[in-house]
Amino acid sequence: MCCDYFWYVMAFSCWDVVGLDKFSKCSSTVPYSGRRAVWAVDTAESGGQGGVQWPEECDVHLGKWVFDNISYPLYSESSCPYMSDQLACHKHGRRDIGYQFWRWQPHNCNLKRWNSTEMWEKLRGKRLMFVGDSLNRGQWISMLCMLQSAIPAEKQSITPNAELTILTAENYNATVEFLWAPLLVESNSDDVVDHRLDERILRPDGVLRHSSQWEHADILVFNSYLWWRQGTVKLSWSTEENGVCEEIDGMKGMELAMEAWADWVANHVDTQKKRVFFVTMSPTHLAKEDWEPGSQGNCYNEKLPIKDEKYWGTGSDLPTMQMVDKVLNRLGSKVTVLNITQLSEYRKDGHPTIYRKFWEPLGAEKMADPASYSDCVHWCLPGVSDVWNELLFHYL
Numbered sequence: 001m002c003c004d005y006f007w008y009v010m011a012f013s014c015w016d017v018v019g020l021d022k023f024s025k026c027s028s029t030v031p032y033s034g035r036r037a038v039w040a041v042d043t044a045e046s047g048g049q050g051g052v053q054w055p056e057e058c059d060v061h062l063g064k065w066v067f068d069n070i071s072y073p074l075y076s077e078s079s080c081p082y083m084s085d086q087l088a089c090h091k092h093g094r095r096d097i098g099y100q101f102w103r104w105q106p107h108n109c110n111l112k113r114w115n116s117t118e119m120w121e122k123l124r125g126k127r128l129m130f131v132g133d134s135l136n137r138g139q140w141i142s143m144l145c146m147l148q149s150a151i152p153a154e155k156q157s158i159t160p161n162a163e164l165t166i167l168t169a170e171n172y173n174a175t176v177e178f179l180w181a182p183l184l185v186e187s188n189s190d191d192v193v194d195h196r197l198d199e200r201i202l203r204p205d206g207v208l209r210h211s212s213q214w215e216h217a218d219i220l221v222f223n224s225y226l227w228w229r230q231g232t233v234k235l236s237w238s239t240e241e242n243g244v245c246e247e248i249d250g251m252k253g254m255e256l257a258m259e260a261w262a263d264w265v266a267n268h269v270d271t272q273k274k275r276v277f278f279v280t281m282s283p284t285h286l287a288k289e290d291w292e293p294g295s296q297g298n299c300y301n302e303k304l305p306i307k308d309e310k311y312w313g314t315g316s317d318l319p320t321m322q323m324v325d326k327v328l329n330r331l332g333s334k335v336t337v338l339n340i341t342q343l344s345e346y347r348k349d350g351h352p353t354i355y356r357k358f359w360e361p362l363g364a365e366k367m368a369d370p371a372s373y374s375d376c377v378h379w380c381l382p383g384v385s386d387v388w389n390e391l392l393f394h395y396l
Contacts, residue, residue, distance in 0.1 A: 019209065024188040024201050026234050027243030035237065035246075036204075036256060058109035060394060061339040065305045065346055068103040073382035074114055080145035080381075082158065082167070085357035087138055089380035094355035096303050099380055104343055104387045112394040116150035122396050123174040123219075131214050132223035133182035135282045138378055139221070140178040142385040143392075147176065163192045164213055177217065181210040182227045185257045189227070200227075201234040201245060204256040207264050218274055221338075221392065222261070225281035225320065226377065228254040251320050258327045269334050277392060278328060280341045284315030285348040285376045299376035300353045306346040315376075316341055336395050340388045350384040351376045 077083055077090050090097055104111065130140040144167055148156060155170040167176045180192040186206035188199075214220055233253040234245035248256070269276055285291075285299035290313035291306050312318070321341065328335055344350075353374040366373045379385045 020186050020188045020190070020201055020203055020206075020236060022188055022191045024236070025243070026199065026201060026236065026245035029234060029245050029247050032235065032246045032248040032252070036259065058106060060106045060109065060111055060391060061343060063104060063106035063343065064307075064309065065102045065343075066105045067098075067101055069101040072103055073100040074386055075145045075149060075382060077382060080148060081153075082141055082144040082148065083381065084138070084141050086134075086375075086378060087141065087352065087356065087381040089352050089355040092352075092355040092357060094353075094380070098303055099347075099350050100382045102305060102347070104390070111390050114146065114390050114393055116147050119147060119393055119396075120150055120169065120172045120174065122393075123169075123176070124172045125174065126218040127175045127177060127216065128219045128221070129175075129177040129179055129214055129217035130221045130223075131179045131181050131210065132184075132221075132279075133180075133225075133227055134378065135226065136221070136223040136279065137178050137180070138381070139223075139279070139385045139388050140176070142381055143176055143389050145381060146386060146389055161192065163190065179210065179213055181214075182224070183257055184210070184222065184224050184261045186210065199234060200230070201236050202253065202257065203238055204235050204253070204260055205238050207260045211264050211268075215268060219277075219396070220274070221277045221279060223279040223282070224254065224257065226284070228320070229317070251317070251323065254320065255323050255327070258324060262327050262331055265331055265334055271334055275396070276335045277338050277395070278324075278335050279338045279388065280324065281316055281321060282377075282379075283313060283341060283345045285313065285351060287314055290314055291348060297371045298374050299348050299351045300371040300374040302348045302351075304349055306348055309346075311345055312342075313345060316345060338388060338391050338395075340391070343387065344379075344384055347379075347384045350379050352378055352380050355380070 077088055083091075085092070089099075128143075130136045130143070147169075148167075151169050151171060156167060157170075158167045159165055163180045165178045169175070180190065182189055183200075183202050184207070185202055185204055186209040187202040190209070228250040230250065232247050232249055234247055235253070235256070236243075236245050265276055285302070288295040288297040288299070288302075291308075291311065328337055351374070353376065354370045356375055356378075358373070362373055
């Protein structure tokens with residue numbers, strides 16, 4: 001009973017006993033019972049309906065990609081000291097660098113032009129924190145690369161790669177942080193390095209582990225999607241004492257996690273003091289047949305964006321997006337949505353494919369067939385993720 005009680009009363013000493021980690025196992029599994037996490041959002045207090053606020057005459061999420069080798073890229077891959085080997089495509093052999101020169105152009109207006117110094121001024125005395133999975137980490141790395149040149153090297157420092165990684169800008173008294181929380185709620189995949197597990201277990205009523213780290217940030221950027229697309233998940237409720245887990249499909253599990261996250265936002269976010277953003281699903285390009293019917297393969301060797309503005313591939317799940325929209329709308333103006341899905345759908349050319357560091361050994365069979373091990377999930381930098389940050393800058 002001690003740990004059940006303190007879980008709700010914010011005592012951290014019990015985590016060693018009941019907290020999930022990479023060694024957690026279910027003693028047995030039963031079908032999902034229908035139980036839900038706390039969900040007590042008062043939409044009137046949350047700011048009414050509609051999470052996205054933009055002028056009626058201009059939706060910056062609708063537009064087209066325009067080739068622009070004058071203004072882009074916003075930084076060079078080699079000049080960014082925080083560049084990831086998983087995203088540095090040119091360094092790892094990609095010679096067609098056209099993916100770096102595309103500008104997002106909304107139909108009826110312009111995005112606010114990126115300015116590193118102005119962004120630092122917006123962050124002066126504040127904590128900007130990205131919370132989520134490796135795609136959100138890519139957006140964080142993009143932000144570091146976009147910002148770092150505006151401050152002297154001796155005035156910036158970064159903590160070692162850990163669950164919470166922090167870039168500190170001394171002369172602005174500001175931080176730009178990334179918190180690894182791929183399922184938003186507590187899970188056995190919260191180890192930032194060792195999280196590739198056969199059985200995915202989450203605590204749908206356990207947002208405290210992560211919220212205790214993100215609650216003091218001034219600007220929060222959340223994402224969640226792809227980790228829910230890998231089959232069923234197991235639910236381990238905080239009140240379960242015998243290790244029995246419930247099994248649920250990925251999208252329903254995501255809805256439970258989103259509701260727990262949204263409950264935290266509804267009850268802890270004062271919009272006069274804190275800004276909260278949610279980044280919609282980042283599309284994959286795993287099936288070339290989506291944009292070229294009758295073809296085989298994936299995004300490997302793709303060099304140009306898709307021009308069809310109505311394009312929607314199998315890498316983006318519409319029911320999931322509708323579920324997320326439903327949850328976010330109940331939060332009203334407490335959350336601003338960065339709807340990156342459609343604009344990123346067009347960028348089949350923007351993925352690392354084989355041009356990145358792979359942490360697992362690649363056998364001869366894969367090496368002989370490059371498309372078989374292409375990364376069509378993440379995004380090369382400079383590239384698509386930079387535009388996501390331009391949208392963030394636009395709303396700030």
